[in-house]
Amino acid sequence: MNETALLTQALSPKLEGQTTHQWVYYTLRQAVLAGVISPGQSVTLRGLASELAVSAMPVREAIHRLCCEGALVMLDNRRIQVPRMTRSKLHALYELRIILETQAAVTALPYIQTQHIEVLRQLDDAIDSAYAGTHVGAGSLANQAFHRYLYEANPHQVSVPLIERLWLQLGPFWRVTASLLDEYYQIDRHQEMITALERKNAFALQRALEADIRDGMAA
Amino acid sequence: MNETALLTQALSPKLEGQTTHQWVYYTLRQAVLAGVISPGQSVTLRGLASELAVSAMPVREAIHRLCCEGALVMLDNRRIQVPRMTRSKLHALYELRIILETQAAVTALPYIQTQHIEVLRQLDDAIDSAYAGTHVGAGSLANQAFHRYLYEANPHQVSVPLIERLWLQLGPFWRVTASLLDEYYQIDRHQEMITALERKNAFALQRALEADIRDGMAA
DNA sequence: TACTTCCGATTGTGATAACAATAGTGTGAG
DNA sequence: CTCACACTATTGTTATCACAATCGGAAGTA
Numbered sequence: 194m195n196e197t198a199l200l201t202q203a204l205s206p207k208l209e210g211q212t213t214h215q216w217v218y219y220t221l222r223q224a225v226l227a228g229v230i231s232p233g234q235s236v237t238l239r240g241l242a243s244e245l246a247v248s249a250m251p252v253r254e255a256i257h258r259l260c261c262e263g264a265l266v267m268l269d270n271r272r273i274q275v276p277r278m279t280r281s282k283l284h285a286l287y288e289l290r291i292i293l294e295t296q297a298a299v300t301a302l303p304y305i306q307t308q309h310i311e312v313l314r315q316l317d318d319a320i321d322s323a324y325a326g327t328h329v330g331a332g333s334l335a336n337q338a339f340h341r342y343l344y345e346a347n348p349h350q351v352s353v354p355l356i357e358r359l360w361l362q363l364g365p366f367w368r369v370t371a372s373l374l375d376e377y378y379q380i381d382r383h384q385e386m387i388t389a390l391e392r393k394n395a396f397a398l399q400r401a402l403e404a405d406i407r408d409g410m411a412a
Numbered sequence: 413m414n415e416t417a418l419l420t421q422a423l424s425p426k427l428e429g430q431t432t433h434q435w436v437y438y439t440l441r442q443a444v445l446a447g448v449i450s451p452g453q454s455v456t457l458r459g460l461a462s463e464l465a466v467s468a469m470p471v472r473e474a475i476h477r478l479c480c481e482g483a484l485v486m487l488d489n490r491r492i493q494v495p496r497m498t499r500s501k502l503h504a505l506y507e508l509r510i511i512l513e514t515q516a517a518v519t520a521l522p523y524i525q526t527q528h529i530e531v532l533r534q535l536d537d538a539i540d541s542a543y544a545g546t547h548v549g550a551g552s553l554a555n556q557a558f559h560r561y562l563y564e565a566n567p568h569q570v571s572v573p574l575i576e577r578l579w580l581q582l583g584p585f586w587r588v589t590a591s592l593l594d595e596y597y598q599i600d601r602h603q604e605m606i607t608a609l610e611r612k613n614a615f616a617l618q619r620a621l622e623a624d625i626r627d628g629m630a631a
Numbered sequence: 632t633a634c635t636t637c638c639g640a641t642t643g644t645g646a647t648a649a650c651a652a653t654a655g656t657g658t659g660a661g
Numbered sequence: 662c663t664c665a666c667a668c669t670a671t672t673g674t675t676a677t678c679a680c681a682a683t684c685g686g687a688a689g690t691a
Contacts, residue, residue: 212674238643248676253643254476261477263573270683271643281568285519289571292515293508300504349500351581352508354482355574362570431644457673467646472673489653490673 214251217241221255225264225275226333226364232275236265264361278366286363287410293356294340294406295399298386301347302398305390309346313390316342317383333367339383343390367409382408433470436460440474444483444494445552445583451494455484483580497585505582506629512575513559513625514618517605520566521617524609528565532609535561536602552586558602562609586628601627 221241224230238256242249256273259265266276320335337360344353382405389397440460443449457475461468475492478484485495539554556579563572601624608616 214674237641239641249643250675250677254473257473258476258480261480267643272683273643279568282570285568285570288519289512289515289574292511296508296511300507349498349504351501351504355508355577358574433644456671458671468673469645469647486673491654492673 212251213247214254217245217247217251218255218258220245221252221259222264222361223334225259226361226367228365228367230275230365232277232365235272235274237273259361262358262361264364275365276362283363283366286359287406290356290359290363291403291406293352293359294344295402297344297347297350297352297356298398298402299395301344301350302390302393302395304346304348305343305393309342310387310390312342313339313383313387317387320383333364343386431470432466433473436464436466436470437474437477439464440471440478441483441580444478445580445586447584447586449494449584451496451584454491454493456492478580481577481580483583494584495581502582502585505578506625509575509578509582510622510625512571512578513563514621516563516566516569516571516575517617517621518614520563520569521609521612521614523565523567524562524612528561529606529609531561532558532602532606536606539602552583562605 230236236256238249238252241256242252245252256265260267260273263276265273267273316335316339320339322335337357341353341357344350344356382401385401386398386405389395389401449455455475457468457471460475461471464471475484479486479492482495484492486492535554535558539551539558541554556576560572560576563569563575601620604620605617605624608614608620
């Protein structure tokens with residue numbers, strides 16, 4: 194009930210030219226990624242609708258979409274929750290991350306230009322600022338932006354939506370590992386990745402990326 | 413308009429204890445997989461709603477879900493279409509299939525019992541019947557059932573939804589390759605897979621599965 | 632005190648209607 | 662004949678209401 198009330202405060206980027214249901218979707222998505230809604234806690238359509246001051250319908254669509262993406266589950270009781278995580282499920286998700294992301298990075302490698310590397314450097318710097326910022330979720334988001342930009346350098350990319358689905362399922366359980374020590378490691382991995390990109394070294398890129406993901410796996 | 417009218421006739425498994433929007437979702441999904449809606453053709457909410465004799469809202473939810481799964485796209489004009497396919501996108505999708513499905517098969521291998529193999533044999537036989545059946549889509553569905561059953565032998569499976577998403581994006585373009593010659597090859601591959609499962613040979617399984625997918629790639 | 636039963640409150644679902652934006656088309660000027 | 666403009670019809674979106682199913686707790690019984 195009131196536990197989710199802070200989602201309105203912490204995570205409400207204002208409405209732009211987008212539709213209401215998109216705004217609700219992104220808001221709820223950020224809330225799930227930031228762990229505002231704890232696993233096992235039930236959320237209700239009307240409750241979220243009243244908190245966000247919108248009708249129940251945009252919330253319905255957003256929730257259905259999040260369910261279809263694995264960020265939420267609808268129990269047979271028609272209760273809506275963040276799915277509970279098991280050790281083996283977490284392991285399987287990380288293994289999939291490694292497989293999908295290394296493949297995405299390697300196939301993006303031929304398209305990497307110097308300007309891309311420049312942007313990646315900026316995104317890597319932004320990760321530091323985000324981790325020093327207000328809430329822990331920002332760091333994860335900046336991290337995702339770095340990875341996503343790399344993979345999307347390949348114009349014929351089809352794996353990013355799948356990868357984002359994994360991030361979404363992993364999201365609620367990232368913050369527990371978000372200590373500053375881990376962050377230091379990640380920065381090193383990112384710089385390893387950038388140098389591998391500069392040298393067009395696919396194998397080194399793959400190794401650095403895998404290490405980057407495994408660093409976050411220390412849960 | 414009238415081109416999609418046959419979706420009601422060809423593909424309407426009757427409503428059971430499920431909700432309307434689920435029924436609409438499965439119906440539209442089958443329609444997309446069977447290629448009833450051709451790429452580039454626009455579908456409208458109200459048009460589908462009147463064809464299925466339901467309100468616009470369940471159709472909306474189903475369409476949004478299919479969009480989120482990549483089976484449909486919403487253009488910025490708010491037009492809804494089956495996405496057009498390009499050669500490189502097709503190639504990328506098949507490469508992802510190989511990566512994801514071989515990994516899913518190998519991780520499922522330790523869980524395979526003799527009873528699983530028996531069911532897989534039955535599913536393989538069902539593929540023949542399906543290809544000899546009424547419409548071409550049935551063969552693809554039976555093929556998917558075979559693969560899905562294999563991957564879901566692993567109880568800690570998280571990649572099947574991702575794989576199904578790939579199938580859904582590939583679906584509208586499968587039927588063009590659905591010749592009987594291809595089918596023969598696939599049957600061989602499936603039997604190779606089954607013998608590899610019996611012998612617990614991960615490498616042979618991987619090779620047979622990759623060959624099975626590549627056989628369907630001859631477009 | 633513990634368990635069963637029943638009723639009210641709440642939930643998700645579905646339909647209808649009103650609204651903003653866009654596409655398609657017809658008309659007019661050049 | 663071609664192009665620009667306005668108008669109409671259609672589309673997706675959102676809100677509100679009605680309905681069936683479920684959950685919660687209160688009352689009653691052993």
